[in-house]
Amino acid sequence: MNSSNILSVITFVYGLAAALYVFSWVFKNKLSGNVATWVMFSGACGNAAGIILRWAESYRLGYGHAPLSNMYESLIFFSFTIAAIYLVIERKYEDRIVGAFASPLAFLALAYASLSPNITDRIQPLIPALKSNWLIAHVITCFLGYAAFAIAFVVSLMFLLRQRQESREWGILDHFPGLSFLDGLNQQMVMFGFFFLSIGIITGAVWANSAWGRYWGWDPKETWSLITWFVYATLLHARMQRGWHGKRIAYLSIVGFGAVIFTYFGVNYLPGLHSYGQSG
Amino acid sequence: MKKKQTPAGFFYRLWKYFASINLTIAILLSLAITSIIGTVVPQNGDPAIYRHEYGDSLYSIFSFFDVFDMYHSWWFRLQLLILTTCIVVCSIDRISATWKTIFVKVPRFNISRFRNASEKQEFISDLPVDHLKKVCRSIVERGFGYNMIEDKVNGFCIFAEKGRWTRLGVYAVHLSVILLIFGGLLGSIFGFDGYIKIPEGQTVDRIRLTGSEKAHDLGFGIRCDDFSVRFYDSGAPEEYRSRLSIIEDGKPVLKKDIIVNDPLRYKGINIFQSSYGMLRPKQITFNFESKKTGKVYVEELAFGDEFDLPENLGRFVLRNTVNPYIFHGNNLGKSVVGALISDRNEAVDIVIPFRFKNFDRMRRGDVSISIQDFSRSYYTGLQVTNDPGVPMVYLGFIIMIAGFYITFYMSHQRLCVEVIQDSNKTRVMVAGLASRGNMRMKSKVNKISRRLVELSRVRG
Numbered sequence: 001m002n003s004s005n006i007l008s009v010i011t012f013v014y015g016l017a018a019a020l021y022v023f024s025w026v027f028k029n030k031l032s033g034n035v036a037t038w039v040m041f042s043g044a045c046g047n048a049a050g051i052i053l054r055w056a057e058s059y060r061l062g063y064g065h066a067p068l069s070n071m072y073e074s075l076i077f078f079s080f081t082i083a084a085i086y087l088v089i090e091r092k093y094e095d096r097i098v099g100a101f102a103s104p105l106a107f108l109a110l111a112y113a114s115l116s117p118n119i120t121d122r123i124q125p126l127i128p129a130l131k132s133n134w135l136i137a138h139v140i141t142c143f144l145g146y147a148a149f150a151i152a153f154v155v156s157l158m159f160l161l162r163q164r165q166e167s168r169e170w171g172i173l174d175h176f177p178g179l180s181f182l183d184g185l186n187q188q189m190v191m192f193g194f195f196f197l198s199i200g201i202i203t204g205a206v207w208a209n210s211a212w213g214r215y216w217g218w219d220p221k222e223t224w225s226l227i228t229w230f231v232y233a234t235l236l237h238a239r240m241q242r243g244w245h246g247k248r249i250a251y252l253s254i255v256g257f258g259a260v261i262f263t264y265f266g267v268n269y270l271p272g273l274h275s276y277g278q279s280g
Numbered sequence: 281m282k283k284k285q286t287p288a289g290f291f292y293r294l295w296k297y298f299a300s301i302n303l304t305i306a307i308l309l310s311l312a313i314t315s316i317i318g319t320v321v322p323q324n325g326d327p328a329i330y331r332h333e334y335g336d337s338l339y340s341i342f343s344f345f346d347v348f349d350m351y352h353s354w355w356f357r358l359q360l361l362i363l364t365t366c367i368v369v370c371s372i373d374r375i376s377a378t379w380k381t382i383f384v385k386v387p388r389f390n391i392s393r394f395r396n397a398s399e400k401q402e403f404i405s406d407l408p409v410d411h412l413k414k415v416c417r418s419i420v421e422r423g424f425g426y427n428m429i430e431d432k433v434n435g436f437c438i439f440a441e442k443g444r445w446t447r448l449g450v451y452a453v454h455l456s457v458i459l460l461i462f463g464g465l466l467g468s469i470f471g472f473d474g475y476i477k478i479p480e481g482q483t484v485d486r487i488r489l490t491g492s493e494k495a496h497d498l499g500f501g502i503r504c505d506d507f508s509v510r511f512y513d514s515g516a517p518e519e520y521r522s523r524l525s526i527i528e529d530g531k532p533v534l535k536k537d538i539i540v541n542d543p544l545r546y547k548g549i550n551i552f553q554s555s556y557g558m559l560r561p562k563q564i565t566f567n568f569e570s571k572k573t574g575k576v577y578v579e580e581l582a583f584g585d586e587f588d589l590p591e592n593l594g595r596f597v598l599r600n601t602v603n604p605y606i607f608h609g610n611n612l613g614k615s616v617v618g619a620l621i622s623d624r625n626e627a628v629d630i631v632i633p634f635r636f637k638n639f640d641r642m643r644r645g646d647v648s649i650s651i652q653d654f655s656r657s658y659y660t661g662l663q664v665t666n667d668p669g670v671p672m673v674y675l676g677f678i679i680m681i682a683g684f685y686i687t688f689y690m691s692h693q694r695l696c697v698e699v700i701q702d703s704n705k706t707r708v709m710v711a712g713l714a715s716r717g718n719m720r721m722k723s724k725v726n727k728i729s730r731r732l733v734e735l736s737r738v739r740g
Contacts, residue, residue: 063512125512128519128540128553184719191688198684202677211541213552213665214473215673216464218351220319230312234305240716241301259312270319 003054004121007076008114010050013043014079014107021099028175033096037087040103044083047110051076054123063125068139071268072121075113077139081147082106085192089151089185095177098185101154134207142200142225146260148193149232153257155186156250163247183245186253194232201225220270224263231256299373304366311359318350324491352468364461371454378451381692382444387426389439394696394711399722401729405706405736409435409699412706415735416697419728424695435700442693447715449686452679459676467669472496478504479559479659483527487664498549498664501527505535507556507658520553522660548666555661558634560601561654564616568596569648578652593647594622596630605633612636616651691717693724697732708732 020036023029054067054076067073086102089095113119159182165173177185204222205215216222235252238244244252297303321342330348331339346353381387394400405412413429413436420427420440427440474487474496483503486495506523519539526534526546536544544551560583568577570591579587581598588595598618605615612633620628630649632639637651692715700707710729714721 125514125516125518128517131519131539132541188719195684195688199681202681206674206677209670210543211552212554213543213550213663214667215670218318218323223315223319223351227312227315230308230315234308234312237301237308238305242305267319 003050003057004114006046006053007050007110007121010043010046011107011110011114013039013046014083014103014110017043018100018103018107021096021103025097025100025175036096036099036103037090040083040099041087043106044080044087047076047080047083047106051080058123061123061125065126065130066136066139067123068135069126069130070120070124072113072119074139074143074264075109075119078143078146079106079109079113081143082109082150085144085147085151085189093177093181093185095181097176098151098155098158101158102151105150105154129211132207132211134203134210138200138203138207141196141203145193145195145197145200146264148189148196149228149253149257149260152186152189152193152253155182155189156253156257158182159186159250160247179246183249186249187239190232190235190253190256194229194236197225197229197232201229221263221267224259224267228256228259228263231259295369295373298366298369301370303362304370307359307363307366311363314350314356314359317347321347321350323351324349360461364458367454367457371451375451378447382447387439387441387444389441389694389696391437391696391698393713394694394698395709397711397713399713399718399725400709400711401725402707402709403729403733405699405708405732407706407736409701409706412699412708412732412736413438415732416699419731420695420697423724423728424693432700434702435698435706437699438695438697440695443690443715444692446686446690447692449683449690452683453687454683456676456680456683459672459679463669463672463676465669466672467667471665471667471669473663473665473667475554476502476662476664477557477659478502478662480504480507480657485527500533500546502551502662502664503527503532504660507660509556509658520556520660522553522556522662524551548668550665550667552663552665553660554663557659557661558614559657559659561657564598564654565652566596567650567652568593569650571646571648589647592623594620596620596649602631605631607631612639618649620645620647620649687716689717691715691720693721695725695728697728 017036017040020032020039024031024033024036051067054073055064058064058067068077082102083106086099086106089102090099114121158176159179162173162176162179162182201222204225208217208222209215231252235249235256238252239249325348327339327343327348330342334342342348345355350356407415416438417427417429420438423442424440425442427438430437430439472489474489476484476487478484481504483501485498485501487498488494489496503525504522505525508519508521510518510521512518521537521539523537524535524544525532526544534544534546538544538551538553540553543553563580563582565578565580566587568579568587568589569575570577570593573591575591577590581587581596583598583600586595586597596618598616600617601614602617603614604611605613613635615631615633618630618632620630622628628643628645630640630643632649632651634651634654638648640650641648694713696709696711698709698711708729710725710732712721712725
């Protein structure tokens with residue numbers, strides 16, 4: 001059994017966890033919530049094991065490298081970071097309803113990696129440009145940032161849902177976490193994401209300077225990461241200095257995640273140096 | 281009645297305009313939106329291609345607004361200038377107030393602010409006031425750097441705080457952005473960026489600057505002693521390696537192999553592996569296979585050489601190379617061009633791509649000519665840069681990371697524990713104020729009050 005098989009199985013584990021979280025939320029069933037946490041936790045462990053196994057497999061093939069070098073590898077790492085960050089939040093705030101929205105993201109990322117015909121799960125040797133120790137620091141920090149923004153995104157959606165239903169009675173949303181909790185969590189995730197996005201951009205710049213002799217070249221991926229940075233910088237200033245909160249911050253967070261998604265996927269359709277992130 | 285606008289008043293209003301966060305938010309959003317343009321329209325391309333792609337009228341509008349090099353256009357730089365001004369003005373405008381909070385001998389605590397704090401816990405304790413005082417003090421001392429006790433008639437009040445200096449974190453972030461912008465400016469004014477091709481064995485001391493036809497004298501020579509390229513079995517490149525020597529006054533002073541991600545740095549100038557190519561080989565060995573007899577004749581030829589073929593098959597002249605060779609719309613890459621001249625003086629062009637050595641068989645002539653071997657020699661393509669702004673930019677990077685950590689994950693926390701004896705009950709209030717991160721302050725307040733409740737219970 002190789003790492004790709006394990007990760008395909010983990011896709012369904014995440015799917016099951018998502019179903020259990022939704023079930024426990026809709027039917028207010030505590031038992032299925034407890035089970036969901038354990039399923040999600042084992043999914044994250046299996047996901048991590050798959051990544052480590054893939055790392056070992058690449059050494060067995062004779063061109064060992066950290067599994068962070070193409071679309072497939074970034075997606076499996078993305079789903080792991082989403083799952084890990086979500087589990088930390090669940091433990092810290094003891095709330096499982098966020099799980100009903102966050103776990104589907106981990107499931108989708110892994111499902112896309114495992115099932116999309118455009119994404120190969122073959123372990124490929126590193127091209128010269130990627131042979132650098134900066135690869136690990138750059139990719140890990142970027143994806144910690146992306147995963148935090150992903151969770152900020154679902155929390156913002158929850159905020160808007162909840163706010164819309166505030167006045168009316170609708171059973172499912174009764175147990176929804178309060179608006180101030182969602183608003184605060186959104187802010188926390190945005191700060192975490194912004195911190196790591198910044199480190200990700202910086203490590204990328206230092207790497208670019210050591211590989212190509214320039215730390216910034218306005219290549220589309222660089223530019224889009226900066227656009228993402230501008231959007232979240234706007235959010236943080238609006239919130240900390242103008243006292244914006246709630247709905248407007250939720251909308252900005254959603255726009256920011258749109259920029260993240262474009263930085264991640266959309267840019268591959270534009271020409272540039274980061275094209276090794278492409279599906280092929 | 282209209283107030284007369286004095287210059288000082290105008291300056292003050294301008295200052296306040298830049299100090300208001302609205303302009304900063306507007307400029308951040310406008311930077312985000314306008315930056316998109318340069319990712320959709322390829323930058324610094326060939327004008328002819330742009331004209332073809334966008335048509336004449338759109339092309340002239342785009343080039344008027346420098347859309348094809350938008351990140352260096354006046355309007356993009358103007359936005360950066362406004363952002364810089366905002367950052368500087370905002371920081372100066374706010375830092376004086378922050379300064380007073382940070383560098384104060386005896387911090388002032390306002391009890392009513394704590395009473396109205398949202399991070400607050402209140403409970404009734406059975407413990408006597410004196411005992412509570414001791415307990416509170418030991419708990420508070422552990423978590424806070426500064427604390428003081430204010431005694432009251434029927435109780436006491438403990439104030440404590442820590443992390444006053446963390447209020448400076450946001451200014452560190454702002455400083456780092458300024459350093460990045462100025463570092464970038466420094467590099468673009470005093471630095472250079474160019475490209476050279478060096479054939480194996482040759483020395484070059486001038487580079488062609490990117491984006492212009494100008495040459496730049498390096499002040500020393502770069503010799504390429506050897507170039508090699510390795511491929512994986514899949515055909516993907518594994519490594520490009522140039523063995524370089526730095527030549528000063530005709531003598532090599534430094535030798536280094538460079539690969540992608542491992543450049544050579546000399547006198548502030550960085551030399552990077554960027555591309556490579558094959559030079560025209562000096563000698564090519566051909567096989568001439570006669571269709572009639574099946575015999576193969578082998579001959580090594582240089583460009584311009586002629587070879588008289590046996591069996592009256594004519595004579596072959598090796599002329600030159602073409603790159604690329606397009607055959608029925610396919611690019612077959614670099615190819616050898618020669619001519620086969622028959623006895624009756626009729627010439628046939630012979631083209632053999634290096635990649636398809638037996639290409640000539642398709643001609644089905646009396647003799648088929650193929651490449652057996654050739655002397656491979658390469659040139660290496662090097663990116664040569666000098667950027668005096670890099671140290672400033674890197675300093676900015678470090679300050680930015682530290683600044684973000686301080687701003688997001690540390691805060692100025694103030695705590696107040698108020699204990700008041702009320703008939704035979706003791707009322708305890710634990711309240712906290714934080715410069716940010718109210719969630720953390722809340723959990724801290726809860727933790728402290730929980731400990732106090734527990735202690736009360738154990739004693740009671």
